Amino acid sequence: MVKLKKYYCPVLLLLPALLIHTILMVYPIFKAIYLSFFSWNGIMTSEPKYIGFNNYMQMFTSEAFLRGLYNVVIFILSTFLVTMPIAFVFALIITSKIKGSGFFKTVFFIPAVISQTAVALMWTFIFYPQGGLLNNLLTYAGLSGWINDWLGNPSIAIFSVVLVNSWVSVGLNMIILAAGLVSIPEETYQASRIDGAGYLATLWYITIPMMKSTFNTYVVLNLIGCIKAFEIVFVMTRGGPNGATDVPVTLLYKYAFQYNYFGYGNSIGTFVLVAAILITITVNRLFREKA
Amino acid sequence: MMKKRFLSFALVMFFMLSVLTGCFSAESSNPAGSTEQQAEKEVTIRVLANFSDAAQTKSFTERLEKFQEENPNIVIDDWSTGDEAVFNDKFKTAVAQGDPPEIFVNYGGVSQVDYAKNKIMADLTDLLNSDKEWSDKIPASFFNDWKYSDLEGVYGIPYASFGIGIFYNKDLFKQIGSEPPETIEEFMDVSEKFIAKGITPLAIGDKDIFRGGHLFSSLSMKAFGSQKTLDLCSRKAKWNDADMLSLFQLIKDMQDKNIFGQNVVTLDYNAEKAAFESGKSAMHMDGTWYFGSAVSSSIADQIGFIPFPYFKDKPEFQKSWMGGATGAFCMSGLAEGEKKDAAEKLLKFISSEEHFKYMWEQTNGGFIPPMSLEDLGIDQSKVPELTKSFLEKFSEVTDLRNEIGVYDPMSQLTTKVREEIQGLFAGNTPQGTADNIQKEIDNYEANK
Numbered sequence A: 001m002v003k004l005k006k007y008y009c010p011v012l013l014l015l016p017a018l019l020i021h022t023i024l025m026v027y028p029i030f031k032a033i034y035l036s037f038f039s040w041n042g043i044m045t046s047e048p049k050y051i052g053f054n055n056y057m058q059m060f061t062s063e064a065f066l067r068g069l070y071n072v073v074i075f076i077l078s079t080f081l082v083t084m085p086i087a088f089v090f091a092l093i094i095t096s097k098i099k100g101s102g103f104f105k106t107v108f109f110i111p112a113v114i115s116q117t118a119v120a121l122m123w124t125f126i127f128y129p130q131g132g133l134l135n136n137l138l139t140y141a142g143l144s145g146w147i148n149d150w151l152g153n154p155s156i157a158i159f160s161v162v163l164v165n166s167w168v169s170v171g172l173n174m175i176i177l178a179a180g181l182v183s184i185p186e187e188t189y190q191a192s193r194i195d196g197a198g199y200l201a202t203l204w205y206i207t208i209p210m211m212k213s214t215f216n217t218y219v220v221l222n223l224i225g226c227i228k229a230f231e232i233v234f235v236m237t238r239g240g241p242n243g244a245t246d247v248p249v250t251l252l253y254k255y256a257f258q259y260n261y262f263g264y265g266n267s268i269g270t271f272v273l274v275a276a277i278l279i280t281i282t283v284n285r286l287f288r289e290k291a
Numbered sequence B: 001m002m003k004k005r006f007l008s009f010a011l012v013m014f015f016m017l018s019v020l021t022g023c024f025s026a027e028s029s030n031p032a033g034s035t036e037q038q039a040e041k042e043v044t045i046r047v048l049a050n051f052s053d054a055a056q057t058k059s060f061t062e063r064l065e066k067f068q069e070e071n072p073n074i075v076i077d078d079w080s081t082g083d084e085a086v087f088n089d090k091f092k093t094a095v096a097q098g099d100p101p102e103i104f105v106n107y108g109g110v111s112q113v114d115y116a117k118n119k120i121m122a123d124l125t126d127l128l129n130s131d132k133e134w135s136d137k138i139p140a141s142f143f144n145d146w147k148y149s150d151l152e153g154v155y156g157i158p159y160a161s162f163g164i165g166i167f168y169n170k171d172l173f174k175q176i177g178s179e180p181p182e183t184i185e186e187f188m189d190v191s192e193k194f195i196a197k198g199i200t201p202l203a204i205g206d207k208d209i210f211r212g213g214h215l216f217s218s219l220s221m222k223a224f225g226s227q228k229t230l231d232l233c234s235r236k237a238k239w240n241d242a243d244m245l246s247l248f249q250l251i252k253d254m255q256d257k258n259i260f261g262q263n264v265v266t267l268d269y270n271a272e273k274a275a276f277e278s279g280k281s282a283m284h285m286d287g288t289w290y291f292g293s294a295v296s297s298s299i300a301d302q303i304g305f306i307p308f309p310y311f312k313d314k315p316e317f318q319k320s321w322m323g324g325a326t327g328a329f330c331m332s333g334l335a336e337g338e339k340k341d342a343a344e345k346l347l348k349f350i351s352s353e354e355h356f357k358y359m360w361e362q363t364n365g366g367f368i369p370p371m372s373l374e375d376l377g378i379d380q381s382k383v384p385e386l387t388k389s390f391l392e393k394f395s396e397v398t399d400l401r402n403e404i405g406v407y408d409p410m411s412q413l414t415t416k417v418r419e420e421i422q423g424l425f426a427g428n429t430p431q432g433t434a435d436n437i438q439k440e441i442d443n444y445e446a447n448k
Helices: A001-035 A054-060 A062-095 A100-112 A118-129 A133-140 A157-182 A187-193 A199-210 A212-227 A231-236 A248-258 A260-289 B001-028 B035-042 B056-069 B084-096 B110-117 B124-130 B138-147 B169-176 B184-196 B212-233 B242-258 B268-276 B290-298 B337-349 B353-362 B383-393 B413-425 B430-447
Strands: B044-047 B074-078 B101-107 B157-169 B201-202 B282-288 B303-307 B322-332 B399-401
Touching: A001 A260, A001 B138, A054 A062, A054 A260, A062 A100, A062 A157, A062 A212, A062 A248, A100 A157, A100 B184, A118 A133, A118 A157, A118 A231, A157 A187, A157 A212, A157 A231, A187 B242, A212 A260, A231 A248, A248 A260, A248 B084, B044 B084, B056 B074, B056 B290, B056 B337, B056 B353, B074 B084, B074 B337, B110 B322, B110 B383, B124 B337, B138 B157, B138 B322, B157 B169, B157 B290, B157 B383, B169 B184, B184 B201, B184 B242, B212 B242, B212 B282, B212 B322, B212 B399, B212 B413, B212 B430, B242 B430, B268 B282, B290 B322, B290 B383, B303 B383, B322 B337
Parallel strands: B044 B074, B044 B101, B201 B282, B322 B399
Antiparallel strands: B101 B322, B157 B282, B157 B303, B157 B322
16 A cells, blocks of 8 residues: 555556647557547538448559559668668768768768758659759760650659658668667777788678677667658659659558548558568567577 | 745745746736726737739738728738748648638639638628628629638638739730741740740749649640539549540640740749849749739830640640639638627628728739729829730630649649659650549549
């Protein structure tokens, strides 16, 4: 009884925050999951119709959704093949003792502090086929054959969007990786140098293995970021042309707010939520096993 | 120690009580008072309108301010926006919460019937009948898009009419030595001349997918009249039949000739207008809401208006236009008591002759009222030449229909058609485009 009494005050202090969190976060999540089993036109005064797993069956057999998943895979691949190597090199530069590392830190981080909408609009203008900076540069460089409608051509539009996403996210990822780099004790490097290890050997045998927990954070954050990508896609292409750059969240928006299929939209939202949770658990487990 | 604990406990309780009383004070803080207090009690009503033209938005805001001045006890919470996507998001979010704004704009058509059935849109029959002097000023035919065959009542008060036509740059036409086109065939000829001079004939910014939708519906009206629209919506005709296929093919051919410019999918509506106003595009397809911008643009004296070109071999559809009532003001069917009274008062205010006249004058004729200008007592000598030329042509229209999807029971058809046309611009084939639309309709019919 005495032990319980000791918790009254902290519990009461936490209660308001907990209540607000439950009302604004937990309740809507469960409500969305619940509604994903219904057919509902988004009108509160109309009764949702229970349809079991139909929304999910329709979702997994829908060409648009599968294309959205394919686009997420491209986002994920770019995170590992483009963003990570660049962010890592940038992190090495800004944590090194070279002159002007502070300047580089600011320059590399700038894309991350600009609003995503502004970035997306800027790149949209750069990608304009007629009068856009990229095509103009290609013309001046004598590479007219490479000129393309970077956002209007369905077969390459997603790659253009993904590259812009990488450009935006490199700065923040650089900070994550830099935090891992500076947490490695200097003594370890000194010991490796005494043993005769060169720069690459140190990088491979000391730096990368000791950044395991940082990579864990990087992988989880980026995978979740990819699966819930929205702003860049929406501002640059609105999922177009004709769905070529749609990702699950743009489809959620489209089905719920344009087509009035709120039940179906919620099933996509639930998929994104479950996928994010599964990704987090799996990645954490994989990194723990290897630790 | 005990004292400290007691103090913490008291603080927590105080905080929680403040939060809870804060939550409920709006409802409970004003117990029934004297009649005088009741009379002065403020009532807030929310308004959600959407005008794509800045001059219209500004004038509408001024009218709301005027109403506010005349009715100090009615507070207006104006949610209005000039962006259709933002408008839709705001409206649909409010509807999903069961709390729609008391007054809102709606574009009508069969696809909106669910809002009427579920009391999001109130039946305005009683209100209209209660003041015939006011309601009879708006011609009965304008209400058609807010009446439903399986539901009694009238669910919106139309506030403007529109027609889609072509605005053209007189100076650029002089440069190529041609008159503005009356037929599609002439349109193709002048387009070739513009392309030869490095000028885009008719820039289309289909990043905003309604641009392609308007182009398609205008072509359909000129090729087949409104009967085709009705046949498609009643499923007597198919989207992949020879007629529709020929239109998709025509759009594709025009694009292949570079008539719409090279940035069709990446250019948006604003950039498209900018291309026209900067002389990079010789023509601009738009609705009457563009008059306000056109008259105040830097090339205002160079802008002329022509109806959308018709097909030479189909003169019977020369006077068929895409157009109709631009939209209507609707009232929430969930509003009750003082809110309902206040909403009705505002509804009458923004659909009065005085309101239409003000909107017309402030937008340089960019707001075509749903009644004749003579009835409104508008001085004809003050009507801008551009608007005059539109009104002259518009008065000859014999067949007027909105975008095809508006009349279809499948509410998402308008968006689907627009997206598929964007796909056509992005490289899909006419047959593929037509088949995709028909497939969506077949799915809808199968799962109905």
